[in-house]
Amino acid sequence: MASAILGAGAMECVARRPRAALAVAGLGLLLGMRALRRSLAGRFRQVPGWPLVGVLPQVDGGKRLAQCMEKWASELGQEGAYEFSLMGTRYVVVCDWELGKQVFGQRPLNVTRNEAFEHVMPPLVGDGAFSAEGEKWKRHRKITSPAFNSTAVRGYFPAVRETVGLLVELLEAGAADGAPPTNFSRLLPLLSMEVVVKVVFGQESGALRHGQSVVTDLLFEVFAAIQERYLAPVPYWLLPGASLVGLGAGSGAAPRLKEEIRRLLAGIPEGDTSCLVTRLAEAEGDKLSRQEVEGNLSQFLLAASETTSSALAFAFHHLSLQPELQQQVAAEVAEKAPGGVQSQDQLASLKLVKAVWMETLRLRSPGPMLALSTAVPIEIAGRTVAAGVNIFVLTRYIQNHTPEAKVLGEDLGEFRPSRWLSANERFVEFATLDTIAFGHGVRKCPGQRLAEDEGVLVIAEVLRRFQLEKGADSLAEISAFAQSPAEDVVLKLSRRTAEAGARGRA
Ligand code: HEM
The missing domain is CATH 1.20.5 (Single alpha-helices involved in coiled-coils or other helix-helix interfaces)
Incomplete structure (x- = not known):
C-alpha cells in the first residue's frame, strides 16, 4: 500500500x-x-453507511426510502441538505424550502427528472410529458396542457361522477348484513384506472364492473415492469432471449398495451367532445404524432392511477379511526349536496371534504419526495454539485417542517383536516406549499385538478352513504412509484342512517 x-x-x-x-x-x-x-x-453531511452498498440495509431495498430520508433530514439536515451513498451512487437530499425552490427553479434544463425515467419509461410506453426532458419535454407539455385546464376538467366531471357511481354500487354489497369487510386497496386502483380510462377515451374498460379488464391488467403489468427496471442494478431484460425465460420485465406486456391503447382510440364514441383525446385533437398549432399521442396517453394512465388510489386508501384509513369526523363530512354532503354531488360547483362547496383530501396529501402524500438529477453543475447551499448527481427534494418533509407550517397548528403529526379551515370556512393561507404533493414549478403535475375532483368526490359519495368501522390503529408506508400503504386497507362498511347524518350536523 x-x-x-x-x-x-x-x-x-x-x-x-x-x-x-x-x-x-x-x-x-x-x-x-x-x-x-x-x-x-462540495460534500454535505453524510448519512453513515456500509462500504460499497452504503445505506442499502437501512432502506430495506428502497421500501423505507422516504421514511429514512425524512428521519435523516431531522438528524443531518441543519444545512438544508445532506447526502448519502447507495450502491456506490451519491444522492444529495434537499430538505429546506428555500433550497428546494432554487432547485425547482433550475428545471427543466439544468435539473431534470431522475435520468432513469428517461431510459426506463419510453421503451415500454413511448415518449410523453412525464419522461421527456429539455426541448422535447417543452413541446409535449405545451401541446398536452390544454387537456388539463379548468374548462377541460369541468368537461370530464360527468365521466368521473359516473365511475364513482359504479364504485358506490360495489360498496353497497360490502355494506350488506353479514358481508365481509371491503378491501379498499383492491378496489381503489381499479377505480382510479377506470376514471382515467373513461376521462381519456370516453369509454368504460370494465375494470370496476367485472373486477378486471384487458387495459387495466396490462397497465398494472407495465407499471410493475417500470418499477422493476427502475430499481434493477443491470438491464438484464436486454440479454438475448431474456423474455423467453421470463426475464423480459414487461417486454411482452408493452406491445400489447400499445395495441389496447390503439383499440380504445379507435373506439371513441362518435361526436364525443368532452374526452381528453378529443381535447388533444382540438389543440391549435403544433400537433403530436400518433406515436407521441399514444405515449402520452399511456403516461397519463400510469401517472394518474397509483397516486390517486394510494391517497384515497390512506384517507379511508384515517377516516375509519375518526367516526365523528365521518359524521361531520356526511352532514356537510347532506346539506350541500342532498341528492348526491351532481356538479363541480356543488363539489367546490364541500370545504370539509376538500380539507380531508388536503390533510391526506399533507400527512400521506403519494409523492413525498421528487427524484431529480443535475444536467449541469449547480450551486446548493454554497456548494457546487456536479452534473449527473441524483437529487431528492423532500417535499412532504419541507411542507411539514418549514417555519410557515405553523399556520396549520403545532400538532402536525395528527390527521386533523379542520386545520385547513379558518373560522369563516376559508382555507388557511399556505400557498404554494399547500399543493406541494403535486410538485412545484414548471413540471408541476398537470393532473392536479382532475385528481382533486376524483378524490373529493369519492370521499363525499362514500361517506354520504356509508359509515366505516374502525380499521387498524396504524398504517405503515412503503416507497414505490407512489408512497403506498404497507398493508391492505380492509374496512367493514355499514349503511349510514338519516339520524347518523343529522347527529353530525348538530
Ligand atoms: C393524488 C394524485 C396525484 C398526485 C399526488 C400526483 C403527483 C405528481 C407529482 C409529484 C408529479 C411530479 C411533479 C414534478 O416533477 O415537479 C406529477 C407529475 C405528473 N402527473 Fe401527477 N399526480 C397525481 C395525479 C395525476 C393525474 C390524475 C394525472 C393525469 C391524468 C397526472 C399526470 C401527471 C403527469 C403527466 C406528470 C408529468 C408532468 C411533467 O413532467 O411535465 N397526475 N404528479
Missing part, C-alpha cells in the same frame, strides 16, 4: 536516510489531505 502512495524511489530513500524518510512521509500526508479536502469540498 505504501509503495502505491510514495512510489518505488521514495521507498529506497526511506530505507537509507530516516530524516528524509520523515520528510517524504510528511509530504505524502499533506498531498493526501489536500486531495481528500478537495474531494470533500
Whole structure:
C-alpha cells in the first residue's frame, strides 16, 4: 500500500536516510489531505453507511426510502441538505424550502427528472410529458396542457361522477348484513384506472364492473415492469432471449398495451367532445404524432392511477379511526349536496371534504419526495454539485417542517383536516406549499385538478352513504412509484342512517 502512495524511489530513500524518510512521509500526508479536502469540498453531511452498498440495509431495498430520508433530514439536515451513498451512487437530499425552490427553479434544463425515467419509461410506453426532458419535454407539455385546464376538467366531471357511481354500487354489497369487510386497496386502483380510462377515451374498460379488464391488467403489468427496471442494478431484460425465460420485465406486456391503447382510440364514441383525446385533437398549432399521442396517453394512465388510489386508501384509513369526523363530512354532503354531488360547483362547496383530501396529501402524500438529477453543475447551499448527481427534494418533509407550517397548528403529526379551515370556512393561507404533493414549478403535475375532483368526490359519495368501522390503529408506508400503504386497507362498511347524518350536523 505504501509503495502505491510514495512510489518505488521514495521507498529506497526511506530505507537509507530516516530524516528524509520523515520528510517524504510528511509530504505524502499533506498531498493526501489536500486531495481528500478537495474531494470533500462540495460534500454535505453524510448519512453513515456500509462500504460499497452504503445505506442499502437501512432502506430495506428502497421500501423505507422516504421514511429514512425524512428521519435523516431531522438528524443531518441543519444545512438544508445532506447526502448519502447507495450502491456506490451519491444522492444529495434537499430538505429546506428555500433550497428546494432554487432547485425547482433550475428545471427543466439544468435539473431534470431522475435520468432513469428517461431510459426506463419510453421503451415500454413511448415518449410523453412525464419522461421527456429539455426541448422535447417543452413541446409535449405545451401541446398536452390544454387537456388539463379548468374548462377541460369541468368537461370530464360527468365521466368521473359516473365511475364513482359504479364504485358506490360495489360498496353497497360490502355494506350488506353479514358481508365481509371491503378491501379498499383492491378496489381503489381499479377505480382510479377506470376514471382515467373513461376521462381519456370516453369509454368504460370494465375494470370496476367485472373486477378486471384487458387495459387495466396490462397497465398494472407495465407499471410493475417500470418499477422493476427502475430499481434493477443491470438491464438484464436486454440479454438475448431474456423474455423467453421470463426475464423480459414487461417486454411482452408493452406491445400489447400499445395495441389496447390503439383499440380504445379507435373506439371513441362518435361526436364525443368532452374526452381528453378529443381535447388533444382540438389543440391549435403544433400537433403530436400518433406515436407521441399514444405515449402520452399511456403516461397519463400510469401517472394518474397509483397516486390517486394510494391517497384515497390512506384517507379511508384515517377516516375509519375518526367516526365523528365521518359524521361531520356526511352532514356537510347532506346539506350541500342532498341528492348526491351532481356538479363541480356543488363539489367546490364541500370545504370539509376538500380539507380531508388536503390533510391526506399533507400527512400521506403519494409523492413525498421528487427524484431529480443535475444536467449541469449547480450551486446548493454554497456548494457546487456536479452534473449527473441524483437529487431528492423532500417535499412532504419541507411542507411539514418549514417555519410557515405553523399556520396549520403545532400538532402536525395528527390527521386533523379542520386545520385547513379558518373560522369563516376559508382555507388557511399556505400557498404554494399547500399543493406541494403535486410538485412545484414548471413540471408541476398537470393532473392536479382532475385528481382533486376524483378524490373529493369519492370521499363525499362514500361517506354520504356509508359509515366505516374502525380499521387498524396504524398504517405503515412503503416507497414505490407512489408512497403506498404497507398493508391492505380492509374496512367493514355499514349503511349510514338519516339520524347518523343529522347527529353530525348538530
Ligand atoms: C393524488 C394524485 C396525484 C398526485 C399526488 C400526483 C403527483 C405528481 C407529482 C409529484 C408529479 C411530479 C411533479 C414534478 O416533477 O415537479 C406529477 C407529475 C405528473 N402527473 Fe401527477 N399526480 C397525481 C395525479 C395525476 C393525474 C390524475 C394525472 C393525469 C391524468 C397526472 C399526470 C401527471 C403527469 C403527466 C406528470 C408529468 C408532468 C411533467 O413532467 O411535465 N397526475 N404528479
